[in-house]
Amino acid sequence: MSLQENYTQVEERIAAACAKTGRRREEVHLIAVSKTHAAEKVQEVFALGQKAFGENRIAELAEKRSQLDKSIEWHLIGQLQTNKVKLLPQETILHTLDRESLVQKLASHFTSVRPLRCLIQVNCSREPQKSGVSIEDFFSLAEKIAAEKALRVLGLMTMAEHSTEEVAIRQAFADLRKLSQKVKEERLFEGYAGWLSMGMSGDFGYAIQEGATHVRIGSAIFGERTFP
Numbered sequence: 072m073s074l075q076e077n078y079t080q081v082e083e084r085i086a087a088a089c090a091k092t093g094r095r096r097e098e099v100h101l102i103a104v105s106k107t108h109a110a111e112k113v114q115e116v117f118a119l120g121q122k123a124f125g126e127n128r129i130a131e132l133a134e135k136r137s138q139l140d141k142s143i144e145w146h147l148i149g150q151l152q153t154n155k156v157k158l159l160p161q162e163t164i165l166h167t168l169d170r171e172s173l174v175q176k177l178a179s180h181f182t183s184v185r186p187l188r189c190l191i192q193v194n195c196s197r198e199p200q201k202s203g204v205s206i207e208d209f210f211s212l213a214e215k216i217a218a219e220k221a222l223r224v225l226g227l228m229t230m231a232e233h234s235t236e237e238v239a240i241r242q243a244f245a246d247l248r249k250l251s252q253k254v255k256e257e258r259l260f261e262g263y264a265g266w267l268s269m270g271m272s273g274d275f276g277y278a279i280q281e282g283a284t285h286v287r288i289g290s291a292i293f294g295e296r297t298f299p
């Protein structure tokens with residue numbers, strides 16, 4: 072299938088998932104995950120009207136960003152090492168804030184005048200190999216983040232476990248939604264936007280049913296990744 076056919080089909084599936092739960096299509100934002108794919112392919116999807124793209128490596132993000140239209144909104148969805156913070160453009164939205172050392176590094180690099188927009192990555196599936204702060208440690212990390220005016224928290228991000236079990240997948244997404252609800256009730260962050268970044272090619276339908284506001288979809292749009 073062509074990129075255009077894939078993109079149209081993803082769009083239809085997002086609309087169907089919204090309709091199924093009585094959500095408006097505008098409540099769910101698509102982030103097209105272009106990691107490992109050439110800038111020309113990103114350009115093709117951009118030409119179809121897609122404005123937000125996600126990358127998991129900062130070097131690859133920076134390279135594509137320099138080659139492509141300036142109106143593209145870039146999301147960093149992969150782990151960020153503290154020694155790479157200086158490469159992160161302030162306009163990027165970081166989905167993987169998950170530990171204190173990174174909080175400190177980001178806070179000393181960005182400023183309250185031009186804060187970095189970020190999401191806290193939470194390990195809801197409790198798989199030890201997954202990154203993200205555990206639900207148990209979430210509030211102590213959140214307190215440290217809230218003290219930093221150079222960081223503006225927009226929402227939370229999670230990855231469900233690799234599973235075909237609908238119940239287990241939806242549980243992780245529901246846990247993130249409940250955590251975000253607490254964040255709102257306790258007014259933890261100034262300007263908190265309640266973003267829920269959850270759902271990938273294999274599980275975005277469930278994520279939308281559980282309240283996702285941002286789905287991160289790669290292979291369903293760009294095809295399978297071939298790692299160099």
Ligand SMILES: *Cc1c(COP(=O)(O)O)cnc(C)c1O
Pocket residue numbers: 104106127148149230270271272273287288289290291
């Ligand atoms: C690669 C990646 C995605 C997209 O995965 P697909 O299964 O290709 O849709 C989403 N989120 C994160 C964090 C990723 O690393």
